[in-house]
Amino acid sequence: MGAPPILELCQLDKAFGKIVIAEGIDLSVSQGEGLGIIGPNGAGKSTLFNLIAGDDRPNSGDILFDGRSINDMKPYQRSRLGIGRSYQIPQPFGKMTVFENVLTAAVFGSGTTVAEAEDRCIEILHRTGLMGEVNKPAGRLTLLQRKRLELARSLATRPRLLLLDEIAGGLTEVETQALINTIRDLRETGVTLIWIEHIVHALIATVDRLIVLNGGRIICDGKPREVIQSPEVRRIYLGVEPE
Amino acid sequence: MEWISTLLQGLLLGGVYSLFAIGLSLVFGVMRLVNIAHGDLIVLASFTSYVVVQALGVGPLMSLVIVLPTFFLFGYLVQLLVLNRTLGDDMLPPMIVTFGLSIVIQNALFDVFTADNRKLNLGPIETASFRLGNDIAIGIYPLAVFAIAIATIVALQALFYNTKLGREFRATSDDAEAARMMGINTKRVFAVATGIGMVVIAIAGVLMGVRTTFDPFSGPVRLLFAFEAVIIGGLGSIWGTLFGGIVLGLAQAIGGQIDPQFQIMTGHIVFLVVLLLRPTGFFPKVQH
Numbered sequence: 001m002g003a004p005p006i007l008e009l010c011q012l013d014k015a016f017g018k019i020v021i022a023e024g025i026d027l028s029v030s031q032g033e034g035l036g037i038i039g040p041n042g043a044g045k046s047t048l049f050n051l052i053a054g055d056d057r058p059n060s061g062d063i064l065f066d067g068r069s070i071n072d073m074k075p076y077q078r079s080r081l082g083i084g085r086s087y088q089i090p091q092p093f094g095k096m097t098v099f100e101n102v103l104t105a106a107v108f109g110s111g112t113t114v115a116e117a118e119d120r121c122i123e124i125l126h127r128t129g130l131m132g133e134v135n136k137p138a139g140r141l142t143l144l145q146r147k148r149l150e151l152a153r154s155l156a157t158r159p160r161l162l163l164l165d166e167i168a169g170g171l172t173e174v175e176t177q178a179l180i181n182t183i184r185d186l187r188e189t190g191v192t193l194i195w196i197e198h199i200v201h202a203l204i205a206t207v208d209r210l211i212v213l214n215g216g217r218i219i220c221d222g223k224p225r226e227v228i229q230s231p232e233v234r235r236i237y238l239g240v241e242p243e
Numbered sequence: 244m245e246w247i248s249t250l251l252q253g254l255l256l257g258g259v260y261s262l263f264a265i266g267l268s269l270v271f272g273v274m275r276l277v278n279i280a281h282g283d284l285i286v287l288a289s290f291t292s293y294v295v296v297q298a299l300g301v302g303p304l305m306s307l308v309i310v311l312p313t314f315f316l317f318g319y320l321v322q323l324l325v326l327n328r329t330l331g332d333d334m335l336p337p338m339i340v341t342f343g344l345s346i347v348i349q350n351a352l353f354d355v356f357t358a359d360n361r362k363l364n365l366g367p368i369e370t371a372s373f374r375l376g377n378d379i380a381i382g383i384y385p386l387a388v389f390a391i392a393i394a395t396i397v398a399l400q401a402l403f404y405n406t407k408l409g410r411e412f413r414a415t416s417d418d419a420e421a422a423r424m425m426g427i428n429t430k431r432v433f434a435v436a437t438g439i440g441m442v443v444i445a446i447a448g449v450l451m452g453v454r455t456t457f458d459p460f461s462g463p464v465r466l467l468f469a470f471e472a473v474i475i476g477g478l479g480s481i482w483g484t485l486f487g488g489i490v491l492g493l494a495q496a497i498g499g500q501i502d503p504q505f506q507i508m509t510g511h512i513v514f515l516v517v518l519l520l521r522p523t524g525f526f527p528k529v530q531h
Contacts, residue, residue: 031531053424075423093417095528104414107407109426157426204334 003030005067006161006192007052012061014047015050015218021047022058023216029161034193036203036224039213040236046088047197048213049163053085065161066123079109084159086150088166088196094139098130101138101149102156109157121156128152130183135152151182160187164195168202180205200228212236245419246449246500248379254489255331255382258389258455260445262487263465263479264472265395266440272528273416274330275438280345282466284441287348288314288448289457293361303363303449310445318441321432325430330433345404345462351358352459388450392485395443399481402439412436471514477524486525490517 007029014022021044029035039045050056052063054075063070070078093101102124106117116155125131128148133141138149147167154162164208168176180202187193187206197203205212210224212233219236220227227233268283278284290311295306321344329336365384372380403409413424415432423429451457451465468491475490476483491510498509517524 055420055423074428075420076426079424079426087421091418091421093414093421095417096413100410104410104422104427105425108411108414108422113424128258153421157424209462 005029005117006031006065008047008062008064008067009052009195010062010064012048012154013059013128014044014051015059020216025061025216026216027211029192031160031192031193032185032190034207035195035208035212037196038198038200038203038208038210039186043213044216045213049085049165049194049196052078052161052163053083061109065101068190076108079157080111082107082158082160083152083163084157084161084239085163086147086154086165087242088169090143090146090150091188092138092141092146092149092153094137096138097135098138098141098145098149099125099134102130105153107160108132109239110188116154117156124152124155127185128155143170144179147179148169148182149206155186159191160227161192161194164193164197166196166198168183168197168199176202204228245340245378249496249500251379251381252385253493254384255385255389255492256496257485257489257492258385258473259447259451259488260468261476261485262388262392262395262443262450263469264476264484264488265392265399266443267469268473268476268479268481268484269399269443270437270440271473272481273412274419275334275336276330277341277353278440279338279341279466280348280462280463281341281350281444281469283345283348283352283462284444284467285448285451285465286307286457286459286462287352288445288457289363289452290352290356290361291445292363292449292452294457296363303365303453306517307445307449310449314441314445315438316406318444319438322437323430324514325348325514326437327430327433335429349459356459358458358460360456360458361452362456363449365453368417369453384453388454391446391450392488394486395446396481399439399443403481408435415428468510471510474524475514475517477527479528480524480526483524 005028009025012025014023037045038152065081065083087186089208094195101230102121103114103117106112106121106225107114128147128151130145131150133145141149151167168179171178171179176199181204195207207224210227211218212220212227214236217242220230220233257495259425267278270276270278291310291313292303292306295309296303326337326340329340369384371383372384374380403412411427411432414427415429416423419429429514472491474483476487490513494513495506495510499506
C-alpha cells in the first residue's frame with residue numbers, strides 16, 4: 001500500500017443497548033483501494049457504513065477522512081466532503097424522475113449549479129446503463145434499475161470514497177455480471193471503494209482486499225482469495241468445518 | 244338565481260379555507276408533521292396584525308410588511324430549535340409539542356387581549372361588490388381573497404418545481420435519510436419549510452381577520468376547517484387543498500342556504516362522507 005489512507009477507523013465501538021455491533025474496529029483504507037466486506041447477517045456491516053456516513057454515531061473511537069476527524073460531522077457534511085453511499089434497500093426519490101434523482105445528488109452533493117451538473121449526470125446515466133429510463137419516475141423502476149440508480153446517485157455526489165451496501169443482492173447472475181463490469185470501470189477512475197456484499201465472487205472479481213466482520217470485530221483481513229480460503233472464515237462465514 | 248349566488252359565495256369561501264389549509268399541507272408534505280397549533284397560529288397572525296395596525300396606524304394589508312417576515316422568522320426558529328428535535332419515525336412527539344404550543348398561544352393571547360372579539364378593518368372595500376346581471380352580487384373582498392389563494396398556490400408550485408430550494412423540499416419529503424446522503428441539510432430544509440408555511444398562515448390570519456371576528460380561542464375551529472380541506476383534497480397536495488377548501492366552502496354555503504343552522508354541520512358531514520369513501524382524499528401525494 002503506497003497511497004496515503006483516505007479513511008481510518010480507530011478503535012471504533014458501537015453498541016445498541018447490550019448488543020455490541022462494533023468492537024475496537026481498526027481499519028485503514030488507502031486512496032484508490034477497493035475493499036470488500038463480508039460477514040454473516042448481524043455482523044455489523046451496515047452499521048459500519050452508518051458510522052462512516054454519519055447516520056449513526058460511535059460510542060467511542062475516531063473516524064478520520066483524509067486525516068481529519070469527521071466524528072462530529074453530519075451526514076450531509078460528510079457527503080459534501082466526498083463520502084457517497086448506496087443503501088442495501090434502494091431509497092430513490094420515488095416521485096422524481098431518474099434524471100431528477102441524479103441531478104439532485106449532483107447539485108447538492110457536489111455543490112455545482114444545475115447547468116454544470118446536467119452534462120455530468122448524462123455521463124453518469126450512460127455509465128450506469130440508465131439512459132433509457134431518464135424520464136421514468138424512480139418509483140416505477142425494476143430492482144436492477146433501482147440498484148443502478150443508487151449507484152448513479154452516489155456517483156453524482158462526486159465521491160472520493162464510495163460505500164456500496166449489498167448492491168448486487170437480489171440480482172440475477174447476468175445482472176450481477178453487468179454490475180460488476182460497471183463497478184470495475186468505476187474503479188479505474190480512481191475512486192476508493194468499500195463494498196459490502198454476500199455474493200463473494202462479485203467481490204473477488206472487483207476488490208483488492210477483503211475483510212471479514214463477525215460479532216462487530218474484524219476477524220480476517222487480506223487478499224480476497226486468501227481470506228476466502230482461511231479456515232476460520234470458512235467455518236464462521238461459510239459454515240465449512242476445517243478438515 | 245339565489246342558488247347560483249349561494250354557490251358562488253361557497254366557491255369564494257373555499258378560497259379562505261384553502262389558505263387555511265395550504266400551510267398545514269405544506270408542513271405535513273415536507274416533514275410529515277401534523278401541526279395542532281396551526282389554527283392558533285392563524286389567530287396569532289390576526290392578533291399580530293391587530294397590534295401592528297394599532298401601534299403604527301396602518302391598514303391590515305400594510306401590516307403584512309411586518310407580519311410576514313416576523314412569522315417566517317418565528318417558524319424558522321421554532322422548527323430549528325424545538326420541532327427538529329422531535330422529528331423521527333414516530334409522528335406523535337412533534338404532534339404533542341405543537342399541541343403544547345397551541346395551549347401556550349391560546350393562554351398567552353387570553354392573558355394579553357382578554358376573551359373579547361376583535362376584527363381587522365379594511366374600510367368600505369369589505370362590503371363592496373359588483374353585480375353580474377340583476378340578481379347576482381359578487382363581493383370584491385371575497386373574490387380578492389380567492390385570487391390570493393390561487394396566487395399563493397401558483398407561487399408555491401413554482402417554488403417547488405422551478406427552484407433549487409424546491410428540489411431540496413421534494414427530495415427531503417421523499418426520503419430525508421437519502422437526501423442527507425446527497426448533501427442536503429434536511430434540518431435547514433425543514434426550518435425553511437415551516438418558515439414558508441408560517442408566511443401562508445400569516446396571510447390567512449390577516450385576510451380572515453378582516454372577514455370575520457377572532458378571539459384567543461378561535462384557533463381550533465380554524466384548524467378543523469384547515470384539516471378538513473387538507474383531507475378532502477388529499478394529503479400533501481397543494482392544489483388538492485384548493486379543491487378541498489372549495490368543497491368545504493360549497494358544502495357550508497349549500498347547508499346554510501337550506502337552513503342557517505346547517506351551515507357548519509353540512510361541511511362536517513361532507514368531510515365525513517369523503518373520509519368514508521376516499522380516506523386518502525381526492526389528490527393524495529403522500530403514501531404510507
